Amino acid sequence: MIIGNVRIELEPRLSSPKWLYAAVPVGSLLFAFIVGGVFLALTGHSPIGTFSLLIDRGYTSTKGITNTLGTATPLICTGLAAAFAFRMNLFNIGEEGQMYLGMIGSAWAGIAIAGHLPGFAAVPVTLLFGALTGALWVLVPALLRAKLGTSEIVSSLLLxxxxxxxxxxxxxGSRGFFRDPTTSFPQGRLIEESARLSSFGTTRTYPTVIIAVLLAIGLYWFMKRSNYGYETAVFADSPNTARYAGMSATRLTLSVLLFSGALAGLAGAMYVVGPAGKVDPGLLQIGLGYAGIVVAALARYNFVAVVLTAILFAGLREGGASLQISSNPVPISIAVVLQGAVLLFALGGEVFRRNRLRIRRVEQGVKAA
Amino acid sequence: MNSNVWILTFADAFSIATTLILATLGAILTERSGVINLGVEGILLMGAVTAFLVGDGTGNLWLALVLAVLVGVAMSAVHAVLAITLRANQIVAGLALVIFGNGLSQFIGKPVEGKTRPVSIEPLNLGPLSDIPVIGPIVFGHDIFTYLTWAGALVCSLYLNRTRPGLVLRATGDAPATVDAQGVSVARVRFVHTIIGGALMGLAGGWFMLARGTAWSQAATTNGIGWIALSLVVFAAWRPLRAIAGAVLFGFTLQVPFTLQGQQINILPPEIVQMLPYLATLFVLVMLSTPRARKLLGAPKMLGQPFVRDER
Structure with missing residues (x-):
């Protein structure tokens, strides 16, 4: 690109210095806070005051960080779901819906079969059903993509x-299976006590957070060491190479999308065995599925980094929620603004990590590219 | 049942189609240049809230719409910089726009939440034409933008198929290297059309708010219309005139749940009926995926692929 007599171009770096890997996310956060600050100032809120309150309520206070870890638990799962698919250039953006289905499926198992199971099996089986229904919800977009090549982006989203x-x-809308029959107030029927986990002490952090973190580490290790991980990596890099090497594109596409759906379903299931205990429309309000995509992109689809970015985002959410009940209430949507802005800056910043910005003078009269 | 109700439903379908056509034309122009902008839903929301706020503050309908267009320009410019200049992942950049627009429209719309719309786009008075039975209300009962939008689709079609810049645009989406070899800047063509596309999407959001929205509420405003517009691009096979037909069809599926509810026809629970537009869209996508249909469609070949001149 030429502006005046200056030529600006991007030149690929052969290797990125280590510090840049950290600088991009940190810089993106900083810029996002500046953007958020501008909108706060424009609407008559103090940016510094709002952000220090947000940080206190989201991360540094004991109540804040335990609430954050509680919210981060399903978010880690939706983040892993997005990372798992996106790193193979399969853009499953239906995590939100797959998570809802995970909630429905696990609640079904928690109500219908958990009571017949030995105590130790109730929670795992409930979680497993959530994962299964999540996977089932992505089956149609996955089949379409694998068999007919239909873009999975719009189809997964419509669902x-x-x-x-x-x-x-x-x-x-109905008084069916999932609705609590004992009250006229519309709410979900509680699952069996044996299928629920209690939180740590008086906090809102549930043991499922440990499962989520172990899952992230396990996935990282599995995709690095296994044949399957290698195959998906080859396929992501070059579908043609993968085909020549005899890998089945259909099998890889299907399995990746289904597993991604299962992870998103697991997010909903963790919400059920943990805080909710039922099909809870409250989950529809918080957009953990969409946020999972942002979390994954910010983590550059690295499974372990997903854990960190999920905690970061959950903190924005928790901190943002508490801002609504101050003397000069700030709408919680500021958290979503920050999330979107972080992602936009991270995308831009990523380019500067991979490329070097060269600014050169060009001689007058020489038509350069 | 009253046949008038169905006439009104069709009239509403044509009306909703205005937003769908505008957004779809925007997406068609963007995608024909080889850029995919998934941020439509976010731009629609921002256009809608901007039109509402400006209308609320100034009472000026035109200013409200102009600013909605400018917001569309600004957001698509962000996408253009990320997608074209910085060659970032276009899918993720578009999603980021959706999330950003979703949050920001809620944030700045908070003070006016639930307020009824401050200014309205009124239907034209076409005199005797509107009195023709059946056709009158369906075709001649709309505001100026509906007719301008139909004209806009025709202009787009002529532009794409009958003009030189239109040819360059199509070539940029299909074979950017050839365009580049002809000495035309691929980046410029893509920038211009991504931004024109964004302007149309901003207008789509603003129009929707001021012509059809009753009150500002983020949750109920666009409700996935942006995503439906993106499916409509495929349905219309990237051709502007077909977008009109598709938009009316999709507008109809969006309107039917309201008609059924209004008439207290309870063949299906309202929540299930609300699913129908999305299921219908998905069904259409499936139908379009058969190898035969795919051959007829002809998506821009380099859609979503950044152009890098091979210099080595």
């Missing part, structure tokens, strides 16, 4: 709206 209405139907 989010279907899933949302499905949850509303179960709770508000």
């Amino acid at each position: 989010n709206y279907v899933a949302l209405n499905l949850v509303n139907y179960f709770i508000f």
Whole structure:
């Protein structure tokens, strides 16, 4: 690109210095806070005051960080779901809906079969059903992509709206299986006590956070060491190479998308065995599925980094929520603004990590590219 | 049942189609240049909230729409910089726009949440034409933008197929290297069309708010119309005139749930009926995926691929 007599171009770096790997996310956060600060100032809120409150309520206070870890638990799962698919250039953006279905599936298992299981099996089976229904929800987009090559982006997204209405139907629109029959107030039927986990002490952090973190580490290790991980990496890099090497594109595409859906479903299941204990329309309000995509992109689809970015984002959410109840209430949507802005800056910043910005003078009269 | 109700439903379908056509034309122009902008939903929301706020503050309808367009320009410019200049992942950049627009529209719209719309785009008075039975209300009962939008689709179609810049645009989406070899800047063509596309999407959001929205509420405003517009691009096979037909069809599926609810027809629970537009869209996508249909469609070949001149 030429502006005046200056030529600006991007030149690929052969290797990125280590510090840049940290500088991009940190810089993105900083810039996002500046953007958020501008909008806060424009609406008559003090940026510094708001952000220091947000940081206190989201991260540094004991109550803040334990609330954050609680919210981060399903977010880690949706983040892993997005990372798992996106790193193979399969853009499953239906995590939101797959998570709702995970909630429905695990609640079904928690109500219908958990009571017949030995105590130790109730929670795992409930979680497993959530993962299964999550995977089932992505089956149609996955088959379309694998068999016919239909873009999975729009198809997986459209199903989010279907899933949302499905949850509303179960709770508000019908008096069926998932609705608590004992009250006229529309709410979900509680799952068996044996299928629920209690939180650590008086906090809102549940043991599922440990499962989520172990899952992230396990995935990282598995995708690095296994044949399957290698195959997906080759396929992501060059589908043609993978084909020549005899790998089946259909099998890889299907399995990656289904597993991604299962991880998103697990997020919903963790919400059920943990804080909710039922099909809870509250999950529809917090957008953990969409946020999972941001978390994954910010982590550059690295599974272990997903844990960190999920905690970061959950903190923004928790901190943002507490801002609503101050003397000069700030809408919670500031957290979503910050999330979007972080991602936009990270995308831009990523380019500067991979490339070097060269600014050169060009001689007058020489037509350069 | 009253046949008038169905006439009104069709009239509403044509009306909703205005937003869908505008957004789809925007997406078609963007995608024909080889850039995929998934941020439509975010731009629609921002256009809608901007039009509402400006209308609320100034009472000036035109200013409200102009600013909605400018917001669309600004957001698509962000996308253009990320996608074209910085060659970032276009899918993720578009999603980031959706998330950003979603959050920001809620944030700046908070003070006016639930307020009824301050200014309205009123239907034109076409005199005797509107009195023709059936066709009158369906075709001649709309505001100026609906007709301008139909004209816009025709202009887009002529532009793409009958003009030199249109040819360059199509070539940029299909074979950027050839365009580059002809000495035309691929980046410039893509920038210009991504931004024109964004302007149309901003207008789509602003129009929707001021012509059809009753009150500002983020949750109920666009409700996935942006994503439906993106499916419509495929449905229309990247051709502007087909977008009109598709938009009316999709507008109809979006309107039917309201008609059924209004008439207290309870063949299906409302939540299930609300799913239908999305399921119908998905069904259409499936139908379009058969190898035969795919051959007829002809998506821009380099859609979503950044252009890097091979210099080595």
